[in-house]
Amino acid sequence: MAKEITSRSENYSQWYNDLVVKADLAENSAVRGCMVIKPYGYAIWEKMQAELDRMFKETGHVNAYFPLFIPKSFFSKEASHVEGFAKECAVVTHYRLKNDPDGKGVIVDPDAKLEEELIVRPTSETIIWHTYKNWIQSWRDLPILINQWANVVRWEMRTRLFLRTAEFLWQEGHTAHATQAEAIEETFKMVNVYANFAEQFMALPVIKGHKSENERFAGALDTLCIEALMQDGKALQAGTSHFLGQNFAKAFDVQFANKEGKLEHVWATSWGVSTRLMGALIMAHSDDNGLVLPPKLAPFQVVIVPIYKSMEQLAEISAKVDAIIPLLKAKGISVKFDDNDAKKPGWKFAEYELKGVPVRLALGPRDIENGTVEVARRDNLSKEVVQLDGIENYVEALLEKIQQTIFNKALAFREEKTTKADTWEEFKDLLTNKGGFISAHWDGTPETEQKIKEETKATIRCIPLDAVEEEGKCIYSGKPSGRRVLFAVAY
Template sequence: MNYSLTKQSKDYSKWYNDIIIKSELAEFSGVRGFMIIKPYGFSIWENIKKELDKMLKESGHENIYFPLLIPKDSLFVDKTEKEHINYKECAVVTHYRLKKQQHKNKFEIDDQSRLKEKLIIRPTSESIIWTAYKRWIQSYRDLPILLNQWGNAVRWEMKTRLFIRTSEFLWQEGHTAHATKEEAIYEAKKILNIYTNFSENFLAIPVIQGIKPNMDKFSGSEITYCIESIMQDGKALQIATSHFLGQNFSKSFNVKFTNANGNKEYVWGTSWGISTRLIGGLVMLHSDDHGLILPPKISPIQVIIIPIFKNKTELNQITTIVDKLKNNLEKQGIRVKYDQNQCFTPGWKFHKYEMKGIPIRISIGPNEINNKIIEIFRRDTYEKHYISLHKITYCISKLLANIQKNIYQKALNRINKLSCTLDNYDEFKKKLRNTGGFILAHWDGTINTVKQIQQETEATIRCIPLNNNLNNMGKCIYSGNPSYQRVIFAKSY
């Protein structure tokens, strides 16, 4: 494979696609918006799933699975037929059988198999889950219900990009039911903090916590909490959302419970999720013109060991040393691969594993064995270090922690550099045109202002920061009308 990449500075979008294809994360499937996640990409998703699943279970949530197909009529949030998801994005199942055309090797839809009730391939599972809640919840003793589902969803996207925006995606969606408003809000915020901790300490993605403005919140929710980050090109990416649903779904599906005083009440709910979009965020935020840069905690392989040899005798000698080293590292929980494939040169392997973003590369040959000094290459800084063979096990563990910290700090520094507070609209437009990034600016609270700003700059309100000072009065950056808070604007994916 040719491991050369389009440079970020030349074509950021092509650079992004090049990395995904050439690092073997994923490829196009032949159906627009649907991708094949290859073993290396899927192993990253498995690491995400393993760590986040552990966090969710430790916080009291249980895994469950609901059907892929949902009756179309159940998608409506209330009796006025206000939909909680854009129906235009839904894939609809109308028939259940094909038939072979007579005298031809072609198939067509069998009109006799038309479904009496149209089914939707799940875009999200609130409707089917709240239908189940109606059967499960009778008393306050049945609450809370804390559920999480790992699965896939389909939303028929018009504009697609590998991992970032696909018609089918893998995700985790949480759904909970509570006896009180306070408990449900606490749950939604708790999940937001879990996502923040996971994003920053595991994926090395710095984020800002906020609330979506009303026109951008999840329909059917009262509050949509979110975490947002900035990619290297200055555009924002929504990392995760957590929704306080209020009683909207319980009223729509008539889910009531008897409280401790014997009175009937509607249940309070939340829903929340992250998806394979996170992998796209990892690529765009951390990678460079040599390929992926993966934080050690998420990397399927943390240490790659490449032997340098001229003959089988030297390879056997190296392998004896490497087997002991690999065993010692794996005892510490470090994920190690020893690539002794003789079909490729060491140089070819160097390029391959740089492209895949392996945090540490160890090169070992007869010279290293004789001198008892091992060469170590850091993917994040492109630096080489030479470490004594008998100290290497201790040093690798420490170095991985240092790499994780460095990758996070580098991303944080970039986001801080790209973030600013502005009060002048001309400066606002110039900033978005030149570098992008987060802009903290006053907004008058109207939809019209948001539409005008988006039309003129392509920027939208990403969130209202949770730490916002509500008494911070000022003037809207666009209209000049009074504003009681600053919000974060940015161009986005």
């Protein structure tokens, strides 16, 4: 029986949900707003982690781990930070259960109330800066370049698998520097790491830019981000890198003696990407037949499906397959040979298509006779018969081509969906009828951005790093503007 997927044109968000659930990436759990990430989905996340981790280490960072719980008092130390997160924190108030005296299950033991409540981390700036205070005395202790892989909890009203869940997995980098310039450089360095990862591994074109004041991280002086465009024309923030100035150093009294022996507050950054990247990956490339995964992140890049009538035929095919698997693996290509006799080839074709496996090889009696193999591409659903001899070279080149092709496709889509608007009417018309990024002038005030948001639901996704200086008038207020910014309706 077919696993039905809602088409994108019929209901985009249902399509997304169907993909996540039916491709075995994740499912809703018994806990409101929290998901179970299933093995196939987690395998993709592990690939993302592995590459990001490598990139972080290459840029001089090391991993560490800080506690899940944060004393409540830590949050009150940085005013704008607490304001940003206060409304979505889970709080631990007790540390013990006991049997219900009425004999029905367990209850929270009222005698086990914590003296100070603990907050389940929505992010770790506070606990980390509290800790850094003890680690930093001199300029010789700097910089500190630490990353942690962790889970965090933000008590969201409405959740969606991967895109917004109450608990999610991420990495958070927290760095401490002696100078402002060095911290700013770090902020840019990491947004570039994210952009490179997105483009080269996820095949996801992104725009790097500054967040406007409204969209900035709570406690940051500047937030850099990468923004991607999804197939429904909505934007998705895929990663952020924050220049925190001396805000946290001052809040947690972290000072160092500089080379002149004078005390200075240290400069900070933080940066993160989360399992939300999974949502971006899914929505960027997939189609009505299922997932389309970029070869560099697919749990396995090639699936081999044998086609046979008798067990003798299967044995013959298996012998051929056993010979080519080592050749593929030697090229660094991951392969799954699905010789499960309980499923028919047609079922397997549909299943691996749904799961987005980039390349499928089908080997049947005809191929054995002719020394060939059928090669099917997931990205464009094309099929061709090629010589089995040298297949590893063919597949290697094909995987690279697929990686490039899906990036190019996503890039062409984004360019097609990025439009300049010079009047308010044009702006509203584009939002309603076309979607995507709208490049327009803005007077730079939070008030104007807020009003535009209220009237159209569109927000400033970013002020692109490569925005050209250009005199113009704000699309909304008519006041002078020095450059265009990117608007979009966002996830």
